[in-house]
Amino acid sequence: MTDQTLAQRSNQRLFRLYSHIPKVGGRIPDSVVLLAARIFPAVIFWKSGRTKVDGLSIKDATYTLFEHVYALPVIPPHIAAVAATFAEHLMPILLVLGLFTRASALALLMMTLVIQTFVFPDAWLTHGLWAICFILVIKKGPGVFSLDHFLRLDR
Secondary structure, eight states, X not given: OOHHHHHHHHHHHHHHHHHHXXXXXXXXXXXXHHHHHXXXXXXXXXXXXXXXXXXXXXXXXXXXXXXXXXXXXXXXXXXXXXXXXXXXXXXXXHHHHTXXXXXXXXXXXXXXXXXXXXXXXXXXXXXXXXHHXXXXXXXXXXXXXXXHHHTTOXX
16 A cells, blocks of 8 residues: 555545544534523633632622722723622522523623723733623523523523
8 A cells, every 4th residue: 555545545534534523523412502601701701700709798898899900991990890899709609500591691791891992902812702692692592501591481
């Protein structure tokens, strides 16, 4: 067998293997993909929210961050700190439960856009990954592994 024949057979095997990818991917239920798109960014926002509090109180350092690092052009720092901390706790819970899922994903997408635009404009790659998860959930809904589905809230 020549080297050219071996190369052709190897290429044919690779193309056959490559042609199976859509078949395997097509077996992954949409609800599993949507569950992952809900959970992974929810965990990121939850963890961020937890750094802003001590028990049930917002840390003084959080207010300082919103005055100097996370300063927004329109919203006063004190209000932004409370709103962001509240949103980073409530919206991830709703996303994981799949309750009012599209609204929660939209709220976190808007928060992501604010963070991208006004706070960390160089982090577009990370924010883009979060955004695509939220856009997918907004477009497709929460999937069957959700309270929205169980309660018939998402039609």
